[in-house]
Amino acid sequence: MIKYFAWFSVLGFLFISCEKKTAELTDEEYAKLSEEQKRSPKHAVDGIEVADDRLELTLFASEPMMSNPTNMDIDDRGRVWIAEAYNYRTALNPRNPTRAEGDRILIMEDTDGDGVADESKVFYQGNDINAALGIAVFGDKVYVSVSPYVYVFTDADGDDVPEKKEILFEGVQGVQHDHGMHAFTFGPDGKLYFNYGNEGKGIHHADGSPIIDPLGRPVNSQTQPYREGMIFRMNPDGSDTEVLAWNFRNNFEVATDSYGRMWQSDNDDDGNRSTRINYVMDFGNYGFKDEMTGQDWRARRINMEDSVFQQHWHLNDPGVVPNLLQTYAGSPTGILIYEGDLLPEEYQGQMIHSDAGPNIVRAYPTSPNGAGFDAEIINILDGNSRDNWFRPSDVTVAPDGSLFVSDWYDPGVGGHAMGDLDKGRIYRVAPKGTGYQVAKPDYTSISSLIKLLQNPNRATHFKAFMALVDKGAEAKDALEKLYTEAESRMRARAFWVLTKLPNGNDYVKTAASDSDENIRVAALRAYRINKMDDSEFLMNMAADESAAVRREVAFALRYHSNHEVWLKLAAAYEPGDRWYLEALGIAAEGFWDEYLPKYLETVGSRWMESQAAKDIVWRSRASNTAELLGKIILSQPGRNNEPFYRALDFQSPDAKNKTLKALLANAPEEDQLIILRQINFDPNNPDNQILSLARKTASSIPDDRDFLDIVSKYRISEQKDRLEILVYQNESNQHSQMAANIFASLYGMPVIEAYFNAADQEQAILAIQKFGAIDNEQMAEALSKIYLDQTKSTEIRTAAAEAAKGYNSEPFLWELAKANKIPADVLPIAQKILLSSWNGNIRAEANDFFGDSAKQAYDLTKMLAASGSVENGKTLADTYCLACHQIADQGIDFGPGLTEIGDKLSKEGLINAIINPSEGMGFGYETQLVKLKDGTEFTCIVNSKTENDLVVKLVGSSEQKIYKLADVESVTQQDESLMPKFPLSESEVVDLVSYLETLRK
Structure with missing residues (x-):
């Protein structure tokens, strides 16, 4: 076959020589460096603190060898592959500089064994991979993620020049958007796992056909229950693609461990300190947007969480899987499970994660907690105290077990631009004095393959796994020996290969009775992958003492009706284990009308005395759930019923409204406000009973925000005095603006204009300042009547001019300015508003209109x-x-x-x-x-x-x-x-x- 873009072979190699460098400078010495020195590769490691004094950080590669690495992989020869992003976001921000030839996939190698890359070659370059966000090297295939496509490059002869480029997936939105398609990783089960962020929207095969779930639904953000960012897995050839979890914001990478469990970070910071780490439960909803309405976290709701980070993820909502860990402010990037033994013991078997926002690389040791986990944080690398241009974009494990970190190296992170085009670094983390040596792997002998199967490097693991599967029965004895004698994670790796043999299901059943609960977890995951169908097997596993194992049984029930197994799982639920409760909900999806009545029958008529039963009803979605929630609310007057009121939002609208109306007649008076807030109300076809109650209740509502919501929702015009007080109050500008807008909608502009013309000048100015915040053309015109009237006082006219801003108001002001109708004494105010307008067109035209004196140049x-x-x-x-x-x-x-x-x-x-x-x-x-x-x-x-x-x-x-x-x-x-x-x-x-x-x- 003709080489694809074979002219790259003419480019040859770029040779760069640099000295191996470790940190040496004290804080005082580093502070004395110039900015240029601090940014140079010579002092790169000096800018990063290594938190563990047993570890050593060295610089493996830097500019000019490469720049702006968005993602990284390491092949089985120890060579570092990176996706560059010089042409970052050119599709969204045409002001960004570009490299006409397009971005590059680079291979960097240390050929002389000194721990520093001395050879770099271009594997591929083109504008079709501009700002690629994922690269994964598996055998002769290289997977490159660059929305709207996933490309697979094939290099069958191993000369580092691809013979062909094929489209694996298409249709992923978020072109050149960091919230689009991300990287692939190899799972221990022989599958490839990948994800995209909340701009992805949906995914299609190369022929344009959508990914379909087991119920025949297309997997995209317009199809319930799928929303926002998602996780998928597939066979290496792209077949049998499954969606595994959804409703993330920007889940940059997914990591798998040797038991087949998934782990991930998710970015929802934007100044709100809500970045998180997730243990990913199969088929889980992770709460970025409201499951039913799609609204974001700011939307007011009953039982809304107290803290912002909990609000962000709707953690009080039934149907949302809990977070493992909050890392607060950040821009999380690469993540992996470290399953080598070169790094110290506390890192072994644990998540390691890079976070570009706070300039840090961390580990997150976990411990079991019911059906889920707890986690803590251990810092590994920290650039914040010295060099906050350190932007770790990915972490990868080399074949020798050392940790590599790619550094995008930039003054900022996120958004649509970058401050530096030319810099980028790759670091290596290893115990002090440990050189970088990678032996040539041997994939021919079974003994070597068994050793390579245990390698912490994913590219090596992949090739060994596939080779052992090809060996088949020939490798059975060696695999069984590894499964019997190795430590837990390596036993699991052997197990997964054994499940691919002709009698693979026998190994699943054997592993299901293993003394190690993690092996039993792997057995249940293999049960699903092998598409086994054995009710007796699941019933036995549902009696397992481990909540983690029973959790996996629940996942195996998804899409399969089996009320006997589900009831056995439900009987083992212990209140407080939210992971387990969500697993029960995942299993019951589509079968609640069958499962819930049988469950309540087993509990008995006094089920409301059982916290477990109330929890399961709270999570349920049966056709009678709304009625049951109403019974719970009435059974415990005076107690906190907000969780059960919130659960009504996840039932059918008709059932919800019927229950809320019934509660009005019997619920305690303190619940009336909740019901008024929550019940559906159509002002064009009002329910007079509800409207009457709203009018009666409004005056006694203590919370200002609740009051504003009720007055606005029911258009209550009898509360003019309190609305006016809220307009003029100073404690909350947000409430003041809301009140002003509601006031205008209820009473009209003539009433407000009368306030503007009050005889008391101080009162008139206050009215202008408060009501002038209403941003519409009617208000803009009312204000113009004041500042254009030169018979009025300067103070009044100044206040009116200063209030004449806002996106919808400024076009009116601009028309007056263009017509030269604004008096000279208030023109400077108008100029300042227009030159800083939210409307880019007005801003640009105002700059031209007011001349060069209005333009600002910065040094x-x-x-x-x-x-x-x-x-x-x-x-x-x-x-x-x-x-x-x-x-x-x-x-x-x-x-x-x-x-x-x-x-x-x-x-x-x-x-x-x-x-x-x-x-x-x-x-x-x-x-x-x-x-x-x-x-x-x-x-x-x-x-x-x-x-x-x-x-x-x-x-x-x-x-x-x-x-x-x-x-x-x-x-x-x-x-x-x-x-x-x-x-x-x-x-x-x-x-x-x-x-x-x-x-x-």
Whole structure:
């Protein structure tokens, strides 16, 4: 076959020689280095703290050999493969520089055994792999993940030049988006595992046909229950592709251990400190969006969690698998299970994870807890105290058991831009004095294959696994010996190969009675993969003493009706084990109407006295669950019933409303507000009983937010005085704005304009400041009547001009400016608003209209060297940032939170985010242009899109607004950020950055 892009062989090799380097400088010596010295490869390891003094960090490769590594793999020869991203996000941000030839897949090798790469070659280069996010090398196949495709390159003759490139999957959305397709890994079961983030939306085979689940449903974000980020597995040739878990945000990589269990990190930070680590239960919903509505975590709901990180993942909702661990602020990347013995014992068998946001590499030792796990954190590498450009993008294990870390190396992380194009590093972590030596693997003899099967490097494990499967019965005795005599994880590896032999199911049954519960877990996972069907086997396993084993039995029931086995599992449930409860729910999906009545019958008529029974009803989705939840609520008046009220949201709307109406007649008075908040209400066809209760209750609602929700939902016009008080209060600007908008919708603009014309000037100005926050054309016109009227006082006109801002108001102001109708004394105010407009078109036109004097040029070098005033910076943040960002408990939750931004971005990254906001839009905060079928257009942030609704946040508001999808013409992502370029001087930018740098955890 003609070589695919064979001209790469002409390029030959790039030889780079560098000296092996380990950290030597003290803190004082490092501080004396210039910025240029700190950023140089010579001092790369000096910028990173090694937390374990038994370990040594060395630099394996760096620029100019390579740059911007997004993902890494190591083959069985110990060579490091990386996917580069020089052409990062050019599809989304055309301002980013590009390499015309496209991005590269590189192979780097240490040929002389000194622990430093001295040879680099290009395996493939092209614009079709720009900003690839995944690379995996398995035998003669190289899997490259670059949305919308997964490519498989074949190098059958091993000359490092691919003969062909094929599409394995297509249709993954999120082109050049970090929330799209991610890397593949090899599982111990002979399968490949992979995932995509919440931009993926769906996945298709190369012929365009969708992945189909066992019920015939296409696997995409529009099909219940599938949402957001997902995990899949398949055979190496792409056949038998299965979806395994869903509703993640940006699950960058999935890792498997030798028992077949899955582990993963998930990014939902954006200043909200909600990054997490997951033990991934098969068929689990992981709670990024509301399971039923698709709304994000900010949507108010009954039984809403107290802390933000719990709210983010809907952890109080039935049907959501719990998190293993919160790592709070971060931008998590590569993850693996370390199953070598070179590193110290506490790392063996544990997760190791790189997190680019806080510049850190960690281990997460786990311990069993019921059907789930607990975990702790051990730091391995930390760049935050010295070099916060250290952005570890991946971790990989070499054949000798050493740990390799790729470093994207950049002043910022996330968003649509990068601050450095040319740098990138690869590090090696190993016990001190341990050289990097990789022997040539022998895949011919069975004895060698048995040894290679136990190698911690996935590429080696893959080739040994496949070779042993090919050997078949010839390898049986050696595999059985390994299964009998080795330690637990290596026994499991032997077991998986044995299950591929002709009598593989016999080994599954043997392993099911093993004394090691982890081997029994593997047996049940193999039962499913081998598509066994044995009710007696499952019934026996359902009696296992281990909750972890019974959890796996539950997964085996998914899609298969077997109430006897499920009832046995349910009888063993112990209250408090949320992992187990969710496993029961996973098993019962589709069969609740069969299982739940039989379960309650076994418990007996006094089932409400059993906490276990109440928990199972709370989790259930039977047609009579709503009625049962109502009985539980009535049985325990005065107690915390909010979890059961929340569970009603997961039942059919009709059943939910019927139960809530019945509760109105019998529930205690303190529950009435909950019912009013929760019950479905159509203002065009109102239920008069509910409306009457809402009117009666409104005046006595103590919580302001509850009051606003009820007044708005039921359009109660009798609460004008309290609404007005909320408009004028100073404690919560968010509540003030909500109250102003509700007030305007109920009483109209004439009433508000009368306030603007109050005889008391101080009161009139206050009314302008408070009601002027309403962002629509009607308010913009009302304010213009004031600042255009030169007979009014300067103070009144100034207040009106300063209030004339907002995305929907500024077009009106702009038209007046273009027509030269704005008086000279308030024109500077109008200029400042227009030059920092949320609307990119207005901003650009205003820059041209007001001339060169309105444009600001910045000297980045000068600003980086300058020191600013933290106090002045805080004032600037209060003025500009809090309108759309939260800092601690201040501000509006519209854009990404800034509470810990000093830990996430370097000084250069912060400056760039302020002066070039469109180059660093946060994920999930991209500007979207929505066009409605009635001709209305607006820009916003899209929180979610369900089968029926488009849920958005409008500029400068933390509130969600819902539009019917049937009314939406189109939703188009824009290049311009919703964050304006504020008209700040160089010194003001430096002051603002100086303050933002203090915002750390």
